[in-house]
Amino acid sequence: MAKVLMKGNEAIGAAAIKAGCKYFFGYPITPQNELPEFMSRELPKVDGCFVQAESEVAAINMVYGAAGAGVRVMTSSSSPGIALKQEGISYIAGAELPCVIVNIVRGGPGLGGIQPAQSDYYQATRGGGNGDYRHVVYAPATIQETVDLVMESFDVADQYRIPVMVIGDGMIGQMMEPVEFNEPKRRELPSKEWATDGTKGEREPNIINSLFIDPEELEVHVNERLEKKHAIITEKEVRFESYNVEDADVVCVAYGTTSRIVKNAIAKCEEEGLKVGLIRPITLWPFPDKAFEAITDKTKGILTVEMSTGQMIDDVKIAMNGRKPVYFHGRTGGMIPNPDDIVAEIKKIVGGEK
Amino acid sequence: MQERVIMAGFGGQGVMSMGQLLTYAGMIENKNVSWLPSYGPEMRGGTANCNVMVSDEPIGSPIVTEATATIAMNRPSLDKFEADVVKDGNLLINSSLIDRKAERDDLKVYYIPANEVAVELGNSKVANMVMLGAYLELTKAVKVESIIEALKKVFGERKAHLIPLNEKALAKGAELVK
Numbered sequence: 001m002a003k004v005l006m007k008g009n010e011a012i013g014a015a016a017i018k019a020g021c022k023y024f025f026g027y028p029i030t031p032q033n034e035l036p037e038f039m040s041r042e043l044p045k046v047d048g049c050f051v052q053a054e055s056e057v058a059a060i061n062m063v064y065g066a067a068g069a070g071v072r073v074m075t076s077s078s079s080p081g082i083a084l085k086q087e088g089i090s091y092i093a094g095a096e097l098p099c100v101i102v103n104i105v106r107g108g109p110g111l112g113g114i115q116p117a118q119s120d121y122y123q124a125t126r127g128g129g130n131g132d133y134r135h136v137v138y139a140p141a142t143i144q145e146t147v148d149l150v151m152e153s154f155d156v157a158d159q160y161r162i163p164v165m166v167i168g169d170g171m172i173g174q175m176m177e178p179v180e181f182n183e184p185k186r187r188e189l190p191s192k193e194w195a196t197d198g199t200k201g202e203r204e205p206n207i208i209n210s211l212f213i214d215p216e217e218l219e220v221h222v223n224e225r226l227e228k229k230h231a232i233i234t235e236k237e238v239r240f241e242s243y244n245v246e247d248a249d250v251v252c253v254a255y256g257t258t259s260r261i262v263k264n265a266i267a268k269c270e271e272e273g274l275k276v277g278l279i280r281p282i283t284l285w286p287f288p289d290k291a292f293e294a295i296t297d298k299t300k301g302i303l304t305v306e307m308s309t310g311q312m313i314d315d316v317k318i319a320m321n322g323r324k325p326v327y328f329h330g331r332t333g334g335m336i337p338n339p340d341d342i343v344a345e346i347k348k349i350v351g352g353e354k
Numbered sequence: 355m356q357e358r359v360i361m362a363g364f365g366g367q368g369v370m371s372m373g374q375l376l377t378y379a380g381m382i383e384n385k386n387v388s389w390l391p392s393y394g395p396e397m398r399g400g401t402a403n404c405n406v407m408v409s410d411e412p413i414g415s416p417i418v419t420e421a422t423a424t425i426a427m428n429r430p431s432l433d434k435f436e437a438d439v440v441k442d443g444n445l446l447i448n449s450s451l452i453d454r455k456a457e458r459d460d461l462k463v464y465y466i467p468a469n470e471v472a473v474e475l476g477n478s479k480v481a482n483m484v485m486l487g488a489y490l491e492l493t494k495a496v497k498v499e500s501i502i503e504a505l506k507k508v509f510g511e512r513k514a515h516l517i518p519l520n521e522k523a524l525a526k527g528a529e530l531v532k
Contacts, residue, residue: 176389263414
């Protein structure tokens with residue numbers, strides 16, 4: 001298929017529909033509004049349904065219901081709206097239902113601002129909802145990667161019966177880049193025998209539920225079902241990009257659009273003969289711990305760059321397990337890191353000033 | 355070749371469209387492109403701007419920090435973005451609306467009365483295309499034909515009659531900097 005020039009938010013919608021998503025429930029918030037707008041226009045054309053709910057809480061519970069009925073369903077919001085959806089996300093994870101959630105992150109806390117940020121890393125990977133649950137988190141860096149990952153998210157969600165979050169920032173939502181809608185490699189997916197899609201008098205009713213009053217039963221649910229599933233996902237679904245890690249004096253770690261700024265900084269360092277590597281987590285959960293095994297003793301330090309006060313850095317420290325010092329550079333509030341500032345931080349590490 | 359352009363002006367001056375056309379045209383020529391808009395409250399009556407990258411190489415950050423060119427459609431845009439242009443870079447100033455000269459002396463500066471030219475052509479709305487025409491003449495970032503092809507896709511059948519006017523505006527802009 002030929003390339004088309006699309007805004008990130010609209011490309012996400014087009015990718016979802018191409019992946020068979022027919023249901024979208026949401027509530028408006030900047031900077032992701034073009035996505036529900038696109039869905040409201042396009043879903044009726046494929047016999048789907050768009051509902052602008054009365055609130056984010058209602059929207060995520062509509063997703064819960066639709067997912068329980070076995071259909072492909074998506075919701076999207078931006079940071080404060082995703083915060084409101086956390087209760088529902090916990091319920092959906094507890095009930096083991098597949099769905100796709102898009103967070104086009106803006107600065108926080110509270111209503112914060114509307115410019116790009118990455119301050120929802122904790123919320124996305126630690127879970128803002130209650131209980132021992134996890135969900136997959138993809139963090140694309142380009143519009144093309146966003147489209148590819150959104151399409152795959154629906155398969156991953158169905159395969160593991162788990163919510164999948166795609167996290168971008170305001171830049172991913174608002175910018176335009178050429179994209180190709182390639183047919184994704186379809187996974188072999190189990191049939192949805194658990195769905196509450198009508199017994200037709202031919203089977204026992206299915207029950208979708210996250211309530212297990214009997215503690216023995218709940219422990220089995222958490223340990224034998226959820227936690228085992230999390231282990232399989234951690235083993236099989238980790239994804240990352242790695243650049244010149246083995247030979248680097250400094251290894252940078254960054255995800256999403258920030259990784260692109262870091263790449264510019266690395267190119268500047270290379271012009272001056274510095275060897276700088278990059279680890280770019282594509283899955284934030286499961287976090288790519290194994291990417292850090294390639295770091296050698298030659299490396300002086302790790303520099304984590306984020307549009308936050310430092311959230312992913314916790315996972316970087318866990319992955320490094322004290323092997324090397326881990327430093328941080330970040331901007332907040334919707335301000336964007338500057339390549340020159342990153343170069344300066346890298347030089348401080350190389351020069352032993354840190 | 356890598357063009358890193360900041361286009362800026364009042365909301366309604368067509369800076370977003372101008373940027374999208376350049377991006378679209380770059381894509382038609384199989385170049386790597388990105389278009390990053392400013393968004394938010396500043397769009398309401400304030401300044402709007404976009405960052406455009408057109409490159410033979412893959413694009414890293416879509417944010418323009420060292421612009422090869424800035425197109426300033428109004429005074430606040432010039433005040434804000436003059437500093438972001440690299441040494442010997444192009445600074446295109448819409449002299450119809452901007453009453454000051456460039457402050458820096460290490461840039462190639464062009465004063466283009468875009469609004470007057472557009473009015474002479476019969477439609478003040480094509481001031482952006484006058485500026486784009488001048489920019490393309492200076493940089494050859496993409497071919498004018500690619501811009502026209504992009505325009506056809508953006509306008510569709512219903513507005514196809516506007517293409518000759520836009521073509522004229524592009525040509526007039528180019529003429530002014532030849």
